[in-house]
Amino acid sequence: MLKIHCPYCDEQREEEEFSYSGEAHISRPLDPGALSDADWADYLFFRKNTRGWHHEMWQHSAGCRRYFNVTRHTVTYEIFESYPMGTTPKALPKGDAR
Amino acid sequence: MSNILVETPLHHMADAFMTLSGGGINIHEADMVSHLNLRGCASDSSFMKAAQKTLGFALPVVPNSFSGHDESAAYWLGPDEWLITTNDIAVEDALRVALKGHFAVTNITGGQTIISLRGGASLEILQKSSIYDFHPSKFKVGNCVQTTFAKAGALVVKKADGSFNLIIRRSFADYIGRWLLDAAREYS
Ligand SMILES: [Zn+2]
Numbered sequence: 001m002l003k004i005h006c007p008y009c010d011e012q013r014e015e016e017e018f019s020y021s022g023e024a025h026i027s028r029p030l031d032p033g034a035l036s037d038a039d040w041a042d043y044l045f046f047r048k049n050t051r052g053w054h055h056e057m058w059q060h061s062a063g064c065r066r067y068f069n070v071t072r073h074t075v076t077y078e079i080f081e082s083y084p085m086g087t088t089p090k091a092l093p094k095g096d097a098r
Numbered sequence: 099m100s101n102i103l104v105e106t107p108l109h110h111m112a113d114a115f116m117t118l119s120g121g122g123i124n125i126h127e128a129d130m131v132s133h134l135n136l137r138g139c140a141s142d143s144s145f146m147k148a149a150q151k152t153l154g155f156a157l158p159v160v161p162n163s164f165s166g167h168d169e170s171a172a173y174w175l176g177p178d179e180w181l182i183t184t185n186d187i188a189v190e191d192a193l194r195v196a197l198k199g200h201f202a203v204t205n206i207t208g209g210q211t212i213i214s215l216r217g218g219a220s221l222e223i224l225q226k227s228s229i230y231d232f233h234p235s236k237f238k239v240g241n242c243v244q245t246t247f248a249k250a251g252a253l254v255v256k257k258a259d260g261s262f263n264l265i266i267r268r269s270f271a272d273y274i275g276r277w278l279l280d281a282a283r284e285y286s
Binding site for chain 2: 008009010011013014016017062063064065066
């Protein structure tokens with residue numbers, strides 16, 4: 001069970017209150033019509049599937065219902081930080097998770 | 099024309115709640131009040147001032163807190179979202195008149211109901227039904243929290259007299275009512 005800090009409620013809450021929403025910081029192409037099918041498919045479906053530190057979106061679905069970002073290690077599950085939408089993450093921790 | 103009978107979502111459980119009450123726990127469903135969802139920008143001072151003037155108290159901006167009194171209250175739901183409960187049905191129109199610009203007032207009265215939990219056992223009932231930490235050192239008078247109660251969504255409120263209110267969805271009311279009857283049995 002993860003304990004996740006919601007930057008809006010400003011509290012650590014149980015994972016049960018949250019839903020996972022995939023990789024963060026993927027921006028929608030400004031002119032989708034100009035994209036090739038391959039590029040559009042890449043935007044829609046393909047993710048990095050990182051092993052290690054990962055920026056990802058979570059929604060506080062049973063709480064304030066806001067989306068926010070979390071930096072989490074996909075092997076150890078350690079959470080480095082959570083930060084609101086529209087803000088930039090801190091520099092990644094050096095090396096592997098503790 | 100005959101009068102329309104107003105029934106709260108848990109009117110059929112009132113007797114069961116009554117039978118159970120006494121001893122460590124007192125459960126009852128609150129009388130019907132208006133529930134309004136209010137959206138607006140907390141950093142917009144004209145919005146905040148107009149809301150305060152209409153309600154008679156300021157909207158809470160501290161997460162997980164509420165303001166107001168027994169007749170009317172505003173609960174923090176998010177950085178730009180509040181729940182207002184009031185027994186004055188004129189508040190909805192008054193807000194629409196007073197607020198300007200980018201805002202939304204939505205009447206959700208038909209979708210929610212309020213259950214009051216009183217007595218020494220109410221804390222234990224909350225603790226065994228929810229994943230949130232309701233210990234009095236953390237969850238104090240003036241706090242409210244949106245979390246899960248028996249896996250259903252609930253807004254839990256700690257009132258000035260130490261009792262708790264559960265503000266829940268109408269569609270989950272029967273389920274939560276039955277859960278409470280079962281959870282409270284050992285204390286009655
Ligand atoms: Zn939250």
